[in-house]
Amino acid sequence: MPRNYRKQLGPRQNRNYDPVYLERAIAAVRRGTLSIRTASEQYAIPYTTLHRWVNNNNLLAYGRPPALENLEEEKLVKVLLICAEWGFPMKSFDIRYIVQQYLNKSGKREKRFSDNLPGLDWFKSFMARHPNLTIKFAENTKRVRAAVTYEVVETYFANLKQSLKDVPSANVLNYDETNFADDPGAVKVVVKRGIKHAHRIMDTSKSSTSVMFAISGDGNLLPPYVVYKAKHLYPGWTEGGFPNSRYNRTVSGWFDANTFEDWFVTTALPYFRNLDGPKLIIGDNLCSHLTISVIQECEKNNIRFVLLPPNSTHLLQPLDVAYFRPFKRSWRSILEKWKLKNRGVLPKTVFPTLLKESIEAVGAKSTANILAGFKACGIVPFNPDTVLQKMVRLRPQEGQERVMETSWTEAIVSHLSDLRSGSNDAAPKRGKRLTVPSGQSIAASDLLPELIEPEDIIEISGEGGNESEELMETEEDNTSEDQSAQTSYENLPSVSHGKVDQNLNKFRNGDFVIVKFKTNKRDRLYAANILSQYENEYTVNTLRKKDTSKQTFFVNPNVPDIVTVEESQIVKKIYGHAGRRGQFVLNDISNYCLE
Numbered sequence: 001m002p003r004n005y006r007k008q009l010g011p012r013q014n015r016n017y018d019p020v021y022l023e024r025a026i027a028a029v030r031r032g033t034l035s036i037r038t039a040s041e042q043y044a045i046p047y048t049t050l051h052r053w054v055n056n057n058n059l060l061a062y063g064r065p066p067a068l069e070n071l072e073e074e075k076l077v078k079v080l081l082i083c084a085e086w087g088f089p090m091k092s093f094d095i096r097y098i099v100q101q102y103l104n105k106s107g108k109r110e111k112r113f114s115d116n117l118p119g120l121d122w123f124k125s126f127m128a129r130h131p132n133l134t135i136k137f138a139e140n141t142k143r144v145r146a147a148v149t150y151e152v153v154e155t156y157f158a159n160l161k162q163s164l165k166d167v168p169s170a171n172v173l174n175y176d177e178t179n180f181a182d183d184p185g186a187v188k189v190v191v192k193r194g195i196k197h198a199h200r201i202m203d204t205s206k207s208s209t210s211v212m213f214a215i216s217g218d219g220n221l222l223p224p225y226v227v228y229k230a231k232h233l234y235p236g237w238t239e240g241g242f243p244n245s246r247y248n249r250t251v252s253g254w255f256d257a258n259t260f261e262d263w264f265v266t267t268a269l270p271y272f273r274n275l276d277g278p279k280l281i282i283g284d285n286l287c288s289h290l291t292i293s294v295i296q297e298c299e300k301n302n303i304r305f306v307l308l309p310p311n312s313t314h315l316l317q318p319l320d321v322a323y324f325r326p327f328k329r330s331w332r333s334i335l336e337k338w339k340l341k342n343r344g345v346l347p348k349t350v351f352p353t354l355l356k357e358s359i360e361a362v363g364a365k366s367t368a369n370i371l372a373g374f375k376a377c378g379i380v381p382f383n384p385d386t387v388l389q390k391m392v393r394l395r396p397q398e399g400q401e402r403v404m405e406t407s408w409t410e411a412i413v414s415h416l417s418d419l420r421s422g423s424n425d426a427a428p429k430r431g432k433r434l435t436v437p438s439g440q441s442i443a444a445s446d447l448l449p450e451l452i453e454p455e456d457i458i459e460i461s462g463e464g465g466n467e468s469e470e471l472m473e474t475e476e477d478n479t480s481e482d483q484s485a486q487t488s489y490e491n492l493p494s495v496s497h498g499k500v501d502q503n504l505n506k507f508r509n510g511d512f513v514i515v516k517f518k519t520n521k522r523d524r525l526y527a528a529n530i531l532s533q534y535e536n537e538y539t540v541n542t543l544r545k546k547d548t549s550k551q552t553f554f555v556n557p558n559v560p561d562i563v564t565v566e567e568s569q570i571v572k573k574i575y576g577h578a579g580r581r582g583q584f585v586l587n588d589i590s591n592y593c594l595e
Contacts, residue, residue, distance in 0.1 A: 017045050022053065029054050066129070067110045067122065068099065076102075077130050089138055092123050148312045150391040156309050156316070157384035163280055163304045169217035169380045171279040173268060174373075176319040177227075177255050178328075179208040180355070182346045184336035202336075205345040210254055211355065212263050213319055214271075217380035219367035222271055224355065225263045228348055229253025241352030242359055260289050264297065272301055279303045282379070284313055315377070315387055322373030323366075330361040507538065507573060512586055514571040514594070515540060525571065525594050527554050527586055536567045543584060545594050554584040 025043040028034040029050070036054060040047040068076065076099070083090055090098075100117045103110055110116055118126075127133055164172070183204040191198045212225040223244040228237060230249040238247045246266055248259050255263075272279045281298070283289055285307040298305045313320045334357050335346070346354070362369070374380040378387045507513060507530055515528045528540035542561040543554035576586035 017043070017049075021045060022050070025050055026053055066125070067103070067112065067118065072102075073126070073129070077133065080133065092120070092135075095126075096123060148309060148315065148391075150388065152309050153312065153315065153387060153391055154384070156312075157378065157387070160306060160379070161382065161384075163306050164379075164382055165278075167278050167280045167304070169374075170220075171272075171275050171277060172217035172374070172380055173214055173222075173271070173279070173281045174216075174318045174379075175212060175214040175263075175268065175281065175283045176313070176317055176324075177210055177212045178319075178324055179210050180328075180331055180351075181208045182206070182335075184332045184339060187336075202339045203344050204339070207345060208253070209348075209351055212255065212260075212267075213323070214268060215319060215323060215370045215373070216271075217374050219370045221359070221366055221370065222267055224359075225259075225267055226352070226355070227253065227255055227259055230348075234348075236349040237352070239349070239352065240356065242356040245352065245355075247352075254288075256288050257291050261291050261294055264294050269297060269301065272303055277302075280306060282306045282308065284308050284317070285310055315390065318370065318373030318377050318379065321376050322369050326365065326369055327358065327362055331355075331358040334358050334361060506567075507533065507570065509533065512574045512576050512584070513540070514574060514589070514592055515542065515565055516569050516571050525592050527574070527584075527589070527594050528565075529584075531562065537564055538567065538570065539564050546583075551585070552589075553579070554586060555582050 021043040022045055025034075025039040025045055029036055029039050034042065036051050037047060039045070040050050043050075066073070076095075079098075080090060080095065096118045099122075100113070100115070103113075103116045108116075110118075113119070113122070127135070183206075184202070187200075189198050189200060207229070209229070210227040212227070214222040216222070223246065224242055226241070226245060226247045228247070228249040229252065231251060233247065233249045238245075241247075246263070248262060250256055250259055268281065272281075279302060281303055283306075290305075290307070295305060297303070308316050315321070331354070334354050338346070338350070338354060359366070371380075375383075376386060378384050509530055509532060511530045513528055513530060515526050517524045517526065526542045527545070528542045530538050530540050532539045540563060541556070542563065544557050546553055546555055571592070572588075574586050574588050576584055578584055
């Protein structure tokens with residue numbers, strides 16, 4: 001049977017007519033222009049059939065009944081809508097699998113299905129029978145965003161209503177920063193059939209540039225504010241850009257408190273000063289976007305600063321909802337054209353020109369997209385229901401139309417609620433780094449000598465008392481190779497060669513000490529960390545001093561410097577703590593010249 005089956009009209013008399021002619025005949029009879037008999041003869045439709053349709057008598061569906069009854073399909077549709085509402089929409093195979101399980105548990109055997117599993121033809125017929133269902137591409141949403149509750153958004157709109165009082169649409173400003181990657185993305189191309197991978201020669205990189213955008217409630221776009229990842233700014237990076245654009249740089253390439261304050265003073269504030277009446281600015285709640293000086297300027301110029309709820313920009317941020325997607329599509333298209341003609345990564349001298357072309361490519365649609373974004377977020381015009389109707393209420397109140405009629409529906413709602421919020425259990429720690437030669441396998445029994453003993457905890461004494469901290473924190477997965485080389489010292493095992501009563505010794509494993517080494521010219525002093533001890537001998541890991549403009553800290557050398565010293569070589573016990581990336585901060589060392 002073909003996928004797109006069409007009935008072939010022929011000698012068989014069952015419904016041997018075109019449905020279009022049936023509709024025309026019914027319309028002619030109901031208008032009174034033709035009688036049922038005349039319409040039957042004119043449109044070649046059986047008299048009894050036309051009589052039944054005109055009088056709405058016994059209008060049974062033609063053909064074999066579906067595998068599921070109407071009530072069963074209605075319940076299935078309800079479950080599908082609930083799953084989609086809670087953020088877990090089902091694919092076609094999922095729906096077919098659910099029907100298979102339902103038939104198996106109900107003790108039904110459908111001969112038209114293979115092993116009770118419906119095929120794609122059944123799924124297409126099911127979708128045609130229920131026009132309130134449709135197929136869409138799903139967008140992945142993080143659980144932290146899905147955890148934004150109905151009550152949080154409802155409270156936000158209640159406060160926003162007061163903030164928007166007497167504020168015209170032109171005085172409402174929404175800002176957000178985004179990054180432009182040096183990669184136009186993947187596209188579909190034509191290649192020879194059978195080839196597994198299609199390659200396109202194009203130079204790309206993982207670099208990106210941050211840009212701050214701001215839009216107003218009446219559809220205007222403010223000049224962009226570009227932040228490069230660099231220590232210095234050069235004139236060539238600012239030429240050929242969008243009119244009145246501003247440029248800055250940071251070491252990280254992202255906006256910090258200083259750059260945001262500069263954007264507010266040079267871009268947002270001049271726009272507000274040309275407007276009369278109260279003003280409103282809406283943005284995310286990043287700590288780098290909120291400073292005392294910015295709030296003071298808002299108070300001086302009658303500007304109300306509104307922060308969005310955490311993880312809600314996909315619902316409440318006009319720039320994210322309606323503007324950035326078509327704009328990024330334009331950026332990728334223009335970047336692709338430039339990449340096809342040029343080699344290498346995108347230079348900063350070209351970025352302003354391409355950004356300007358991207359803004360101009362959106363053109364007249366820019367105003368429409370901005371207005372649509374404010375409307376979709378319920379800001380201008382103010383309409384909280386625009387957003388609230390997309391939200392899910394965990395506890396439906398009495399009187400709502402959405403009522404759970406069956407126990408299995410309530411059970412799936414409870415299950416979806418758990419899936420939506422996710423588990424609160426913290427991810428398991430990966431533990432200490434193991435010292436294993438390259439190419440050598442390891443078993444569980446080999447880990448026993450590597451276990452960290454309680455004495456690996458550093459006891460820090462200060463004016464405020466004693467407190468304990470871990471010897472080192474494990475590095476993040478994205479640290480560089482040279483940083484990983486330094487952190488290899490973090491987890492040196494503490495091995496005791498004899499039974500020693502720690503309470504009777506002056507020094508303990510994990511203590512920081514100053515160690516003296518005699519040379520021909522003078523004694524050299526080093527900071528060290530005690531790894532183990534036996535009677536009056538101590539195995540220590542010597543550290544190296546690093547001075548910066550802000551502080552002095554100690555690190556492990558590139559090659560481990562582990563030596564055995566006598567107690568007489570230990571000058572003093574010092575106190576400190578271990579920081580990140582192999583850095584140790586030590587106290588009471590100002591009177592010693594350490595190496």
